[in-house]
Amino acid sequence: MIHVENLTKYYSDLCAVDCIDFDIHKGEVLGLLGPNGAGKTTVLQMLTGFLRPTSGSIRVKDLTIEENSLQIKKLLGYLPEDAPLYHDMLVYDYLDYVADIRELRGSKKLSRIRYLADICGLHEVMHKPIGELSKGFKQRVGLAHAMMNDPEILILDEPTSGLDPNQIVEIRGIIKQIGKEKTVILSTHILNEAEATCGRVLIINRGKIVADGTTETLRQAGSGDYIINISIENAILQSVEKELTSIDGVIETTHVDNDEDVLNLKLTCRSSRDLRGEIYRKIKETDWALLELYQETQSLENIFRELTTEN
Amino acid sequence: MRQVIHILKKEFNGYFISPIAYIVISIFLLITGWFFFTAFFIYNQADLRNFFVLLPIIFSFVAPAVTMRLFSEELNTGSYEILLTMPVTFRDVVLGKFLAAVAFIAAMLVPTFAYPITTSLLGQLDWGPVVGGYVGAVLLGASFVSVGLLASSLTRNQIIAFIIGMAICFSLTLIDKMLFFLPQSWLGFFEYLGADFHFQNISKGIIDSRDLIYFLSVTFVGLYCTHMVMEGRN
Incomplete structure (x- = not known):
């Protein structure tokens, strides 16, 4: 046209x-x-x-x-x-x-x-x-x-x-x-x-x-990285970070905030597989209580920012 | 050609939507009426010389006032972009706006028919110079409008457009009054450039091809330059 x-x-x-x-x-x-x-x-x-x-x-x-x-x-x-x-x-x-x-x-x-x-x-x-x-x-x-x-x-x-x-x-x-x-x-x-x-x-x-x-x-x-958010009750930060980074594909864990007993974490993942199942099984082995687990879709905003600021 | 008529219609109606038309017409009638009738009874002659003698000077600021918004306003508000992305050519736009302003000048002259009519009731009026005068007035108006249109296409500020247009029109009107500053050999040329000189010829009732060619060429040059300015803008 x-x-x-x-x-x-x-x-x-x-x-x-x-x-x-x-x-x-x-x-x-x-x-x-x-x-x-x-x-x-x-x-x-x-x-x-x-x-x-x-x-x-x-x-x-x-x-x-x-x-x-x-x-x-x-x-x-x-x-x-x-x-x-x-x-x-x-x-x-x-x-x-x-x-x-x-x-x-x-x-x-x-x-x-x-x-x-x-x-x-x-x-x-x-x-x-x-x-x-x-x-x-x-x-x-x-x-x-x-x-x-x-x-x-x-x-x-x-x-x-x-x-x-x-x-x-x-x-x-x-x-x-x-x-x-x-x-x-x-x-x-x-x-x-x-x-x-x-x-x-x-x-x-x-x-x-x-x-x-x-x-x-x-x-x-985009860069291929994606983010999984989890909230866990009844756990200690150090051991959670240790356990989760042992999963292949999880690059980094960031502690977002503590509200009362709940730990909120952001996991940066680089993997072609869906890691949610593995994360769940890992947590199931412990006595932590999983309150929330969801994958953030890579927002267009991030891609936009990446593309329009790098040069 | 249809597009020219649509633009003409829109611009002509546009004058009467905004107060500009009423202000310009009232000022025009007030000034011409005052100067005509104050001298009329002193001379005690049944003619319209006093009216036509002043017309070039009055048109020098009325015509730019009529044309100042035609392009400047569009450039200022950005509607110029809307106008030019519709299926019209530069020529359609220039001609449409020009004809609308000329039509407005002609409409402005209509109420002044009261002067020859009252004069003819008071004494023996020679209609020849009157008809010549009105023909000349429209030609003069057309050339000043084309100058004003050019001024308007140059700037997005209406006041600047008005001042530029007025400066050029006044120069054209007064140029043959300044001849005593010039060497003898230049006289003919500069006299020919004077709008007032040609207008006074026509308003005597003599329609000479030299005067017609003068007004038509000023009009043409004004419109052509406006066209060039539009082309050069983008």
Whole structure:
């Protein structure tokens, strides 16, 4: 669907995007992740044709951005960061204007505006000036704007920034709904969001792609260490540490805290096997009382931190 | 071309949503009305010379006030990004905004029809210069609007856009009044650059191709430069 090759962007001397290559397939929901200033917005702006790349090429279907930017713009829906809209206009007037530009006419235009007002929940604010709306509503108007032409590719720049938790859930729901049929590209620096909505994640740092894959494959690509938490009653710290480190695969035990008689420990494990059974059997041999034993999944946050701070 | 009309419609309506239109129109009518009618009864002549003589100076600050927000506001709020990622070309945007401002200037002139009408009731009015004057006013307005549009595309600050636009328009208006500073051989050239010189010709009722070409070329240069600024921006 979209093919990006050697994409580079310099702002005078500053390199914002450095030789990026990637492909996006039809029906994918792609999350662009990265710390602030990593180049996410620049990549999106180049995809929409708003910024001209310093070098490299972008192809959408069989169209290139240099020659067919108008046709590409017709395929795209774009929501910029913070939804910068015309503050003086009424919501309805604005959507009507966007529909005109998107070449929708007559009854088709009305039914499209009504449909978007339904799924974005805009009916109650239809006749208010955009400048008077709360941030969440502005974002929804922006989303309605982006979806006006029923685009094949929807590009959203931080669609949930600044929204309250309820609104975030709503917007994510809408994105998921759209993502069933359309290609969606969204940027975010909230990792849960990428996990909750995106089938595939692209992590960018300092203008370069540092990871590409589903959230599952990214987890596995991490260092391979995982953590098991246990809580034990009726035991002495030293002997517990001695017993547990004797298990093959347990690298380190960290004592978290003591509440009354309970010992809470974190075991760092490096093993392709599941060590929980072995740990349980080891404890069963003693007279300690096992209160809790669970494996922590390697969080995406850790992977993100590893990937974006090491260089 | 359809996109030009959609943008025109949106920008033109935009003037009347914000208070800017009402303020600019009232100031324009107040100033022209005051200067026209105070002198009108002194001269005791049934013509509109006093109105048209002042028009270039008044337009020099009215036109930039009309155009200052067209690009600056979009650049400032970031809606420029939304505008350009819709299926429109730079040409559509420039023409749409330009025509909206010209339409606004024309709408602003409509209430001044009261002057020739009242004058014609008071005495024998020669309609030739009046028609010429209005044609000239629209042409003058169009060229100043294109200059103001260029100024607006240069900055995200509306006040700076207004001042740049006003400075250029005033220079064009006053350049042929400054001719005594210049060597003889330059006179013709600088006189030709003066907007006021060409406007006064038209407002005498003589529509000369040289004057038409002047206004159309100023307009074209203004719009073309605006287009270049937009292209250069990203």
